[in-house]
Amino acid sequence: MESDVQDTPAAEHYLNRLLPLPYRIATLIVLGFWLYPRTLTLLTSPPTSIDLPSLLRLPASQTTARSATRLAATLTAPLLLSLALHALRPSPWLPTTYLLFIPLALLAPTAALSRRGRGRFLSTLRRVSVGGLAGEAEGRFADVLVADVWTSYAKPGADLWVVGCGVFKGGFGGGAGEGRVDRACGGLWVVPVLVGVPFLIRFRQCIIEALRARDHGKTGFQHMANALKYATAFPVLIVSALKRESHPDRMWASETGLSRLWVLAVFTNSLYSFYWDVTKDWDLTLFCSAAERNAPDQPWGLRRQRVFQPDVLYYAAIVVDLLLRCTWSLKLSVHLYHLNDLEGGIFIIELLEILRRWMWVFLRVETEWVRQRGAVTLDSVPLIDTNGPHAKIDDD
Numbered sequence: 001m002e003s004d005v006q007d008t009p010a011a012e013h014y015l016n017r018l019l020p021l022p023y024r025i026a027t028l029i030v031l032g033f034w035l036y037p038r039t040l041t042l043l044t045s046p047p048t049s050i051d052l053p054s055l056l057r058l059p060a061s062q063t064t065a066r067s068a069t070r071l072a073a074t075l076t077a078p079l080l081l082s083l084a085l086h087a088l089r090p091s092p093w094l095p096t097t098y099l100l101f102i103p104l105a106l107l108a109p110t111a112a113l114s115r116r117g118r119g120r121f122l123s124t125l126r127r128v129s130v131g132g133l134a135g136e137a138e139g140r141f142a143d144v145l146v147a148d149v150w151t152s153y154a155k156p157g158a159d160l161w162v163v164g165c166g167v168f169k170g171g172f173g174g175g176a177g178e179g180r181v182d183r184a185c186g187g188l189w190v191v192p193v194l195v196g197v198p199f200l201i202r203f204r205q206c207i208i209e210a211l212r213a214r215d216h217g218k219t220g221f222q223h224m225a226n227a228l229k230y231a232t233a234f235p236v237l238i239v240s241a242l243k244r245e246s247h248p249d250r251m252w253a254s255e256t257g258l259s260r261l262w263v264l265a266v267f268t269n270s271l272y273s274f275y276w277d278v279t280k281d282w283d284l285t286l287f288c289s290a291a292e293r294n295a296p297d298q299p300w301g302l303r304r305q306r307v308f309q310p311d312v313l314y315y316a317a318i319v320v321d322l323l324l325r326c327t328w329s330l331k332l333s334v335h336l337y338h339l340n341d342l343e344g345g346i347f348i349i350e351l352l353e354i355l356r357r358w359m360w361v362f363l364r365v366e367t368e369w370v371r372q373r374g375a376v377t378l379d380s381v382p383l384i385d386t387n388g389p390h391a392k393i394d395d396d
Contacts, residue, residue, distance in 0.1 A: 131204030
């Protein structure tokens with residue numbers, strides 16, 4: 001254990017002492033609970049004034065920022081206290097103990113923390129945890145949002161395994177998080193499989209949507225294309241896991257060949273996901289035909305109906321999404337984690353991905369609001385322009 005501490009780079013040693021891995025996971029989770037009420041406030045207040053209860057099929061009492069803020073504060077106060085106690089006297093159990101407090105707070109039978117709202121969230125989480133998807137009238141869009149947010153928490157979620165495995169082995173970072181984070185704990189494939197679960201969930205949801213579309217006489221092509229987007233995360237995880245193999249002579253491909261496959265997989269996942277965000281999730285015309293992109297009644301590359309102002313926000317969102325999509329695909333690559341001095345960078349990338357998803361949610365909700373008001377449909381921005389600027393490739 002002492003050699004672990006001695007071999008740990010100074011920056012990582014300081015990070016693990018000040019903010020051990022359990023605290024880093026907890027910080028990202030609590031951040032999500034703070035972003036939710038902020039999202040409610042910004043989307044439902046003028047000038048946006050989006051009707052979230054009707055959009056998410058929720059009672060108005062479950063889309064108020066006050067109760068969500070109260071829950072976030074309830075999770076934050078013990079976290080700050082635990083961090084302060086740990087800073088004064090590092091404890092082998094304080095960080096992990098706080099992680100156990102989070103599910104207890106969500107399950108607590110008290111009305112003070114919006115019991116119905118928590119119940120609805122947990123039931124949604126339970127349904128989507130196996131790739132289930134509610135019907136349109138029961139809150140399909142809310143299920144999609146929760147599952148998409150889950151993909152952004154894929155790596156922090158898998159890190160819970162690393163924490164649990166370290167505790168089970170009886171020596172997680174010397175008990176106080178001062179040593180190396182044992183990213184190899186649990187074997188070669190456990191963490192990549194856990195990271196891939198949220199993407200598999202969304203993949204199954206897209207298949208369900210495609211089957212529902214076909215039951216109504218439609219092609220379901222667009223949903224299948226969306227499923228393919230989530231499937232592009234799997235090659236990144238698989239090739240990256242292979243690159244962690246410590247015995248190259250037992251591998252089916254050379255190190256150079258695997259590196260090339262990894263780069264191809266990363267770029268495919270990043271660019272496909274970025275294209276889908278802009279074109280299909282946000283209904284922007286950046287990648288559409290010149291006629292749609294340069295329409296006289298809209299800013300270049302955007303769309304006619306927009307809720308947010310000024311228009312530069314949309315262009316900024318496009319740039320940020322591209323940069324962080326590429327960074328996020330790199331973070332899926334578990335073979336990079338053996339570089340101990342990247343621990344701080346991993347945490348920053350996880351944080352940026354959650355903030356990127358927060359930005360994505362604003363534009364995704366806005367797009368759905370515009371669609372449901374009849375101004376824009378899913379077909380307004382086709383995947384492939386085959387018959388002019390207004391051609392439709394799917395009627396889902």
